[in-house]
Amino acid sequence: xxxxxxxxxxxxxxxxxxxxxxxxxxxxxxxxxxxxxxxxxxxxxxxxxxxxxxxxxxxxxxxxxxxxxxxxxxxxxxxxxxxxxxxxxxxxxxxxxxxxxxxxxxxxxxxxxxxxxxxxxxxxxxxxxxxxxxxxxxxxxxxxxxxxxxxxxxxxxxxxxxxxxxxxxxxxxxxxxxxxxxxxxxxxxxxxxxxxxxxxxxxxxxxxxxxxxxxxxxxxxxxxxxxxxxxxxxxxxxxxxx
Amino acid sequence: xxxxxxxxxxxxxxxxxxxxxxxxxxxxxxxxxxxxxxxxxxxxxxxxxxxxxxxxxxxxxxxxxxxxxxxxxxxxxxxxxxxxxxxxxxxxxxxxxxxxxxxxxxxxxxxxxxxxxxxxxxxxxxxxxxxxxxxxxxxxxxxxxxxxxxxxxxxxxxxxxxxxxxxxxxxxxxxxxxxxxxxxxxxxxxxxxxxxxxxxxxxxxxxxxxxxxxxxxxxxxxxxxxxxxxxxxxxxxxxxxxxxxxxxxxxxxxxxxxxxxxxxxxxxxxxxxxxxxxxxxxxxxxxxxxxxxxxxxxxxxxxxxx
Numbered sequence: 001x002x003x004x005x006x007x008x009x010x011x012x013x014x015x016x017x018x019x020x021x022x023x024x025x026x027x028x029x030x031x032x033x034x035x036x037x038x039x040x041x042x043x044x045x046x047x048x049x050x051x052x053x054x055x056x057x058x059x060x061x062x063x064x065x066x067x068x069x070x071x072x073x074x075x076x077x078x079x080x081x082x083x084x085x086x087x088x089x090x091x092x093x094x095x096x097x098x099x100x101x102x103x104x105x106x107x108x109x110x111x112x113x114x115x116x117x118x119x120x121x122x123x124x125x126x127x128x129x130x131x132x133x134x135x136x137x138x139x140x141x142x143x144x145x146x147x148x149x150x151x152x153x154x155x156x157x158x159x160x161x162x163x164x165x166x167x168x169x170x171x172x173x174x175x176x177x178x179x180x181x182x183x184x185x186x187x188x189x190x191x192x193x194x195x196x197x198x199x200x201x202x203x204x205x206x207x208x209x210x211x212x213x214x215x216x217x218x219x220x221x222x223x224x225x226x227x228x229x230x231x232x233x234x235x236x237x238x239x240x241x242x
Numbered sequence: 243x244x245x246x247x248x249x250x251x252x253x254x255x256x257x258x259x260x261x262x263x264x265x266x267x268x269x270x271x272x273x274x275x276x277x278x279x280x281x282x283x284x285x286x287x288x289x290x291x292x293x294x295x296x297x298x299x300x301x302x303x304x305x306x307x308x309x310x311x312x313x314x315x316x317x318x319x320x321x322x323x324x325x326x327x328x329x330x331x332x333x334x335x336x337x338x339x340x341x342x343x344x345x346x347x348x349x350x351x352x353x354x355x356x357x358x359x360x361x362x363x364x365x366x367x368x369x370x371x372x373x374x375x376x377x378x379x380x381x382x383x384x385x386x387x388x389x390x391x392x393x394x395x396x397x398x399x400x401x402x403x404x405x406x407x408x409x410x411x412x413x414x415x416x417x418x419x420x421x422x423x424x425x426x427x428x429x430x431x432x433x434x435x436x437x438x439x440x441x442x443x444x445x446x447x448x449x450x451x452x453x454x455x456x457x458x459x460x461x462x463x464x465x466x467x468x469x470x471x472x473x474x475x476x477x478x479x480x481x482x483x484x485x486x487x488x489x490x491x492x493x494x495x496x497x498x499x500x501x502x503x504x505x506x507x508x509x510x511x512x513x514x515x516x517x518x519x520x521x522x523x524x525x526x527x528x529x530x531x532x533x534x535x536x537x538x539x540x541x542x543x544x545x546x547x548x
Binding site: 011012013014015016017019021024025026038050051052053054055056057058060062065066069071074075076146147148149150151152153155191209211213216217220221 | 262263264265266267268269270271367368426428429473474475476477478479481482499500501506508509510511512534535537538539541542545
């Protein structure tokens with residue numbers, strides 16, 4: 001099954017997932033729509049939905065076949081009816097919703113060389129002072145477009161064109177948890193010590209992923225993040241990784 | 243009935259059906275690679291189907307039972323022996339305190355499961371006992387404890403309840419190497435040229451030795467995209483065929499990341515994933531395209547008895 005509903009494309013992902021897709025661009029209005037659709041589906045508490053996964057321009061529903069669908073009706077008809085009804089309700093509702101509400105997180109980052117492994121190099125390559133890099137990186141709020149790669153790894157955008165830089169050709173064997181990086185027009189935070197190829201410009205003392213079931217990921221897709229610069233001594237006083 | 247790992251195996255772990263409901267936070271589902279075999283082992287012991295089992299690769303862990311109990315082994319045939327005496331697969335087997343289970347040789351399949359008629363007595367994390375990269379270690383003790391429902395069964399009563407026809411049906415599903423692995427086309431299907439699609443369906447592939455619980459890389463023809471590989475990351479599932487920029491395919495397995503930015507060629511249907519997981523490295527197989535209706539009907543039929 002693959003069909004259209006207004007600006008939406010709806011298609012199957014294998015035999016137990018359904019994707020709601022908008023135009024394949026990084027755009028905050030698309031992000032907001034997906035966030036609201038996610039909330040609408042969640043509010044319905046539909047039996048058999050295992051996961052709802054937003055990322056950039058898609059929202060994917062993973063479902064348990066025998067619970068989500070009836071064996072006596074045509075599968076494609078059921079999925080088409082489900083998605084059409086859902087999107088009709090959604091498109092009628094969205095007119096009355098406040099489209100710009102988002103949780104804003106203030107995130108301290110120490111951009112000093114001890115953590116900012118690549119900042120000097122970016123400064124040389126781009127002919128921008130380290131101070132300007134920090135100023136540019138902290139000058140706007142970033143939207144969280146996706147979470148993945150690792151539990152809690154946060155993909156944010158868009159970074160100012162002046163800071164656009166490719167990933168390292170060869171990833172580092174280990175990037176420290178809390179490291180803040182840039183890749184293309186995206187900025188991200190590493191949740192745990194792991195291999196990684198992003199250009200590292202600082203480190204936050206905050207834990208962005210905590211396995212405690214009441215905590216888990218600090219950010220959700222659709223949230224906003226505002227970085228602000230802190231010194232090493234402030235970092236030490238806020239450090240949650242001790 | 244607690245157990246002790248006397249010698250650790252290649253990549254063994256405790257697994258259940260995994261966790262859903264947290265992928266939007268980047269938390270992987272994990273769970274058994276071959277859910278069919280794991281479910282069958284629990285079914286034979288009349289355990290709850292989500293009871294954790296031990297997932298074994300070859301060379302396998304050597305396991306000592308610290309109390310009397312009943313176990314069942316399913317999945318790959320690694321020629322299991324208890325104290326050097328061979329035991330049968332797909333049936334309830336009594337073990338006694340200090341008995342040692344070893345696996346001698348990888349005769350058929352790639353992953354064996356050991357179920358125990360006891361409850362795994364450690365806390366879950368987010369509704370599951372499956373974790374990323376939690377391999378069993380030498381000298382590790384896994385606490386299983388008997389509860390009343392386990393004590394109701396004896397090896398005899400469990401034998402009487404065996405459904406031999408169903409067990410044979412599961413075995414055939416898992417180890418029939420002549421049936422193609424069935425897929426449904428994914429969003430990047432239209433971005434690959436027709437010649438490459440022809441190759442995908444008509445040329446044999448093999449699973450590379452670089453396989454692990456995250457993914458199985460394939461060896462086969464190189465496939466190319468018609469367009470630049472510049473997809474925005476979106477959700478993937480187990481069984482997703484990712485086309486890498488090199489032209490190679492990797493199939494995502496139980497420990498897959500929640501999202502992926504590579505070209506998504508398609509998904510192996512759920513009912514064929516256990517068979518794919520069990521395939522040995524280097525054995526040729528082909529893909530075939532099926533449809534959603536068929537895939538779901540096959541799934542419902544296979545899993546109805548659980």
